[in-house]
Amino acid sequence: MHTSDSHNDLPHRADELQDAPKLQALRSQLRQDAPEGYFAGFRERLADRLEDEKVLEQAPKLMEIGNEGRPEVPNGYFEAFPKRLMNTIAPAPVRSLWQRPMVWAVAAGIALLCAFGLMYQPADQGPASDAIAKAGEVIDEMEDQELLAMLSLAGAEAEDVASVFSVEEIGFQDLEGFEEESDAEALLESLDLSENDILDLINETYQ
Amino acid sequence: MSTVKPMHDDTALKARLQNPASKEAAFGDVVAEYQERLYYHIRRMLGSHDEADDVLQNTFIRAWRAIDKFRGDSKLHTWLYRIATNEALTAIEKRKRRSFQDLEQISNTSSFSSSQDGSNGDDIQQRLQNAIETLPERQKAVFSMRYFDEMPYQEISDILGVTVGSLKASYHHAVKKIEEQLTNEK
Numbered sequence: 001m002h003t004s005d006s007h008n009d010l011p012h013r014a015d016e017l018q019d020a021p022k023l024q025a026l027r028s029q030l031r032q033d034a035p036e037g038y039f040a041g042f043r044e045r046l047a048d049r050l051e052d053e054k055v056l057e058q059a060p061k062l063m064e065i066g067n068e069g070r071p072e073v074p075n076g077y078f079e080a081f082p083k084r085l086m087n088t089i090a091p092a093p094v095r096s097l098w099q100r101p102m103v104w105a106v107a108a109g110i111a112l113l114c115a116f117g118l119m120y121q122p123a124d125q126g127p128a129s130d131a132i133a134k135a136g137e138v139i140d141e142m143e144d145q146e147l148l149a150m151l152s153l154a155g156a157e158a159e160d161v162a163s164v165f166s167v168e169e170i171g172f173q174d175l176e177g178f179e180e181e182s183d184a185e186a187l188l189e190s191l192d193l194s195e196n197d198i199l200d201l202i203n204e205t206y207q
Numbered sequence: 208m209s210t211v212k213p214m215h216d217d218t219a220l221k222a223r224l225q226n227p228a229s230k231e232a233a234f235g236d237v238v239a240e241y242q243e244r245l246y247y248h249i250r251r252m253l254g255s256h257d258e259a260d261d262v263l264q265n266t267f268i269r270a271w272r273a274i275d276k277f278r279g280d281s282k283l284h285t286w287l288y289r290i291a292t293n294e295a296l297t298a299i300e301k302r303k304r305r306s307f308q309d310l311e312q313i314s315n316t317s318s319f320s321s322s323q324d325g326s327n328g329d330d331i332q333q334r335l336q337n338a339i340e341t342l343p344e345r346q347k348a349v350f351s352m353r354y355f356d357e358m359p360y361q362e363i364s365d366i367l368g369v370t371v372g373s374l375k376a377s378y379h380h381a382v383k384k385i386e387e388q389l390t391n392e393k
Binding site for chain 1: 231233234238239241243246247250252256259260263264267268271331334335336353354355357359360361363374378379382383385386389390
């Protein structure tokens with residue numbers, strides 16, 4: 001990359017360094033640090049600078065101030081800028097339905113309902129019942145398709161869910177319910193969450 | 208007074224920018240690499256931090272949107288400076304249209320710190336900025352790139368689309384005007 005550059009004419013001949021191979025290798029490495037084309041335009045750039053210097057000699061006050069002063073910037077501005085910018089321009093990661101906190105919580109609520117058979121119990125029996133009641137309210141407002149998608153992600157079949165919820169309540173008119181509690185327990189297991197995890201998720205979402 | 212600006216070989220960076228898998232991370236590197244230089248270039252043209260911040264963001268947003276079209280025919284550095292300069296000029300035009308070009312306001316919102324140790328460094332830099340504010344807009348850009356960034360005329364020419372001869376004349380005029388401002392002020 002330096003074949004035509006002027007530094008090849010420098011009076012460093014290989015034989016002068018023959019007894020110092022490490023130095024020769026180092027020199028060779030150092031020479032590779034110059035960007036491509038650097039020497040090709042060096043003379044012109046230097047001529048421009050000299051011309052500028054002549055102009056600046058006529059501007060002693062400007063020379064005195066120099067060119068290294070910088071505008072004041074709020075503390076931490078440059079540290080924070082890249083993240084702020086990337087948040088603006090980078091598309092938000094597409095979160096699957098399953099990743100949405102509400103869906104997690106509702107699914108967890110359903111699983112809880114299924115597993116513990118609390119569907120028709122009054123919601124006045126402590127935090128678990130409260131959470132279930134809240135989940136139930138949300139479920140009432142959900143579109144069937146959303147509920148189906150959520151349950152599918154939870155590894156449950158619509159029929160399984162219909163077995164616990166009344167068919168009318170979730171709107172799957174063509175499904176027939178059954179009452180095997182083991183299916184509900186399997187649904188909870190598929191979520192791989194403890195009861196406390198479920199309650200935490202629900203409370204986190206609806207508090 | 209001269210500062211040596213390193214020349215960057217951004218071939219690898221360009222390649223990463225063109226690869227969808229690495230594009231976002233590479234662009235983050237571009238931002239980290241160029242944010243300060245572009246900020247100060249923009250700030251010297253506009254004066255206030257808030258405006259400079261807006262324009263810097265717009266610059267990178269435009270760059271991000273156009274990055275797929277950037278094929279590396281020009282240097283990344285030149286390309287970004289071109290966007291930044293155009294964005295700054297646009298911001299100045301908008302400011303003019305809003306009749307907000309009030310030197311007193313600019314003076315109030317501009318504050319400078321100097322890398323020099325002089326006790327009145329802020330004042331000196333403020334005086335310099337005030338003098339720069341008196342230049343025509345494109346001359347500001349030329350002066351900023353040449354005086355502060357020490358950019359080769361050829362590169363400024365590529366950025367602004369003006370001949371090297373015109374740039375030299377413009378820069379020399381700018382230096383003369385600023386010196387006059389600095390001499391005449393109290």
